Amino acid sequence: MEQGFGSEPNFFPGSIDKTRVLDVRPLQCLAPIFPNPPNGTSSSAHPAPFSCFPPSGPFPPGVRPFYPFLIPNNSQNTTSATQNQDNLGSDGPIPAPVPLNSYMTPKSRAQGRRGKGKRAINATKYVVVEDDGQSDSQNDQFPSGFSAHANDAENGSNSELRSGRPRRRRARNSDDFDVESLVNSFLMPFNLHEFDDFRRSNGDKEIVRTILLVFSLLRRRLTQLEEASDLATAIARRPDLKAGKFLLTKGVRTNSSKRIGHVPGIEVGDIFFFRMELCIAGLHAHSMAGIDYLSVRVTMDEEPVAVSIVSSGGYDDEGDGVDVLIYSGQGGVHRSDGQMFDQKLERGNLALEKSLHRANDVRVIRGIKDSLSTGKIYIYDGLYKIRESWAEKNKSGCNVFKYKLVRVPGQPEAYSVWKSIQQWKDGFARPKGVILPDLTSGAESQAVTLVNDVDNEKGPAHFSYISTLRYSKPFLTSKPFSGCHCLGGCQPGDTNCPCNRRNEGLLPYSSTGVLLTNKSLIYECGPTCACPPNCRNRTSQAGIRVRLEVFKTKDNGWGLRSWDPIRVGAFICEYAGDVISDAGDFGSENDNSYIFDSTRYFEPLELIRDSSAGYNKAPFPLVISAKNCGNVARFMNHSCSPNVFWQPVLRERNNDSYLHVAFFAVRHIPPMQELTYDYGLVPSGKGNKGKNKCLCGSENCRGYFH
Known part of the structure; x- marks a missing residue:
């Protein structure tokens, strides 16, 4: 068993610490095991015939397992039951790919209580990685009796171990926050405590977005708190799994009733950064297995029918074009113990074969590499039909099943858009x-x-x-600020960092530029801080990170969109221009499309329902003109249901304060989808000055904007 440098073994109950050096005698010195007579007399008085049993059981009455094969009986029973359900390999039961106390096997309250915010990890079966604002997903170091399509590994490691930086003193221990209360605080504003059975079984666009939003808020908050906690560096963090586990435990999910065809509330081209998002939205029920299916009744019997597949690179899936996919079956192939087996026509493989003959639609989710992290992005590519199947030898000499899927015509473009963009980038x-x-x-x-x-x-x-905001004079502050002295950059939980203290002891950003907090004001490092330009607390100062495009819209003039996918909470750009004293100083009313006015009223976004009132009210009245000088933000159009929101960011130097406006994604934004934000409404005292007809076309359109 491999452990990270400086790690401590961490096991779930019933597992064996295989890192210990055992004091054992040579095998020939061990006496054979004889079952004890049922009457309790010694075996020497009534010798029994020699019996041989597997070291891990099951054991007949009178025979007990011995160390190091000692495993509690209840653990054996649980393992056997779990394996018989889902983990049948090509030659029988194989070890479970995740620890039995993970989110896949719900535990009782008494069993699961081992300390708030902590989770035991069986390092011999399941290797997890730190989520630092990066993508999913399940690691590929488990027995391949499961489909390799489930191996969407985020093969990262602890960033501090890689860099060799010593860990700073943490601000709080992991027991300082109650995860249960934290979950409830996110569910309450969205009225998800009373999530009825109908919404669990059948969703719509609003329900899907709300659930995914709550998952994202919870996951990012857990990331932020755990980074600042006292957890050992070798214990990986998986807030995506924790967030998903808590939501599933509370029944906060939708489209739980499996169906053939499209899923209500999910559109072709929608993207996901975590397999858990597919589960709670109902697009694909399994967080690991690549084939999802349901049973249909045929006369007196039932047979499996495939409803969705995830093609994420575990096998060499390929096709003759963007609308054709050659998909490899699941199971068999190469086990963790080195044995190789042919795939069997059972479970998911059998379901695909039955769908071939039934000609039913199958949802296809494609997983591709995320260029901005070490994870994957999952694209819902719409409905496909299975046209043919066959078996062939793979490179290891094992038989694997192959299925040819062809995309149903007439659907919106999805994966083909990604392929076109890649050709643009490659020239x-x-x-x-x-x-x-x-x-x-x-x-x-x-x-x-x-x-x-x-x-x-x-x-x-x-x-x-111009790429940043220009001030004629800064705002004055009553308390001078000399900046931080973090030469290597501000670190999560470092109580000696004054910038951390201003942000309530927590870094507001992940290492990939994802906003982890939802406070009314973010304090970034300023000109007098000693940290380098790539400090995490300077995220909005690093410029744009995605490939943007200014394009001509059909009805709204020029607009802005991205070639790259943008994940929820990711920084997009700031609003650059000249700071002016009042919007009226800018010029005629026809020019107000190039003004950003923080004194307007902004309807609270669902993103910040759990925040205090007036979230989008800047602490200082800030008006920016981008008519003569500006950046890409000036091309963002208005929407009453935007996918981008703005956040006040403050940078200080001595007695001066510089307020900036940074834009972040409200939700996952697929490539080539227009970026929009809410322009806000002028105070009631100004009447209808500058009112424009809104053409955003959203269901919640107000009909006008300023």
Whole structure:
């Protein structure tokens, strides 16, 4: 068993510490095991015939397991039951791929209480990694009796161990926060405590978005708290699994009734960053297995029928084009003990074979590498039909099943969009209607393409591109701030860092630039701080990280979208321009589309229902003009149901305060989907000044904006 450097073995009850050095005699010195006579007399008086039993059981009456094979009987029974359900390999039961006390096997309250916020890890069977704002997913170091399509491993390791940096003193112990209360605090504002059976079985767009939002809020909060806790560095953090476990335990899920075809509330092209999101939304019920199926009755018998598959690179899945997928079956192949077996026509494989003959639709979720992290992104690519199946030898000489799936025509583009974008990035093709390959002229680290494939307009009105906000004079503060002295960057839970203390002792960002907090104001490191430019607490100062495109819309002028997928909470850009004293100083009413006014009223986003009132009220009245000078943010259009929100960010230097406006994703945003935010409403005293007709087309459209 491998352990990370400096780690301590951590086992669930009933497992064996295989790292210990055992004082054992040579095998020939051990006496054979004889069952004890049922009457209790000694075996020497009534010798029994020699019997041989597997070291791990099961054992007949009178025979007990011996160390190091000693496992409690209840553990054996639980293991056997679990394996018989899901883990049948090609030659019988195989070890479970996850510890039995994980989210896949609910435990009683008494069994599961081993300390708040802590989870035992069976390192011999399941290796997990730290979630640091990165993607999913299940690690691939478990027996491959499960489909390799489940091996969506985030093969990372603890960042502090890799870098060799010593751990800073933590602000709090893991027992300092009650996870149960934390979960309830996120469920309460969304009225999810009384989640009825109908919504569990049948969802819609609002329900799916709400559940995924709560999962994201909870996962990010757990990430932030656990980073600042006193957990050992070698114990991996999986807040995605913890968040999913708590929601499933409380019944907070939807589309739990399996069905053939599309899932209510989920659109073709939607993206997910965690397998748990697929589960709680009902798109794919299994967090690990790659084939999901249901049983249908045929005369007096039942047979399995596939409803969805996840193709995430465990096998060499490929096809003749973006609408064809060659999918490998599950099971067999190569076990962790080195034995190799052929796949069997059972469970998921049998379900795919039955779906071939029934010609029913199968949902396909494609997993691809996330370019911004070590995880995967899951794309719902719509409905496919299985056209043919066959068996062939793989590289190891084992028989595997192959299934050819063809996409049902007439569906919106999904995976094909990703393939086109990759060709653009590789230089093999270019988007239609390109006017400028880089609108910023090198001012940003990422090029911003200018595209118009709608009409003959050659571009927006002239402006000078700047990447940050320009102040004529800063705001004054009553308390001077000299900055932090974190030469290696601010660290989570470091109580000596004054920037951490200003953020209630918690770093607001993950290492990948994901916003972990939902406070009304974020304090970032300022000009007098000693930390480097790549400090996590300077996320909004690092510029854009995704490949953006300014494009001509059909009805709303110029808009902004991204070539890259954007995960919920990810930083997108800041609003750059010139700080002015009042929106009226900017000019005529026709020019107010290039103004950002923090004094407007902003309807509370569902993202921050658990926050105090007035969340989007900046602590200082800030008005920005981007007419003459600005960045890509000036092209973001209004929506009454936006996918982007703005967050006040404060940077201080001595007696001066500089307030900035940073934009973050409300939810996962697929590539080429327009980025929008709520422009807000002017105070009632200003009447209808600057009112414009809204064309956002959302279900919650107010009909106008300012």
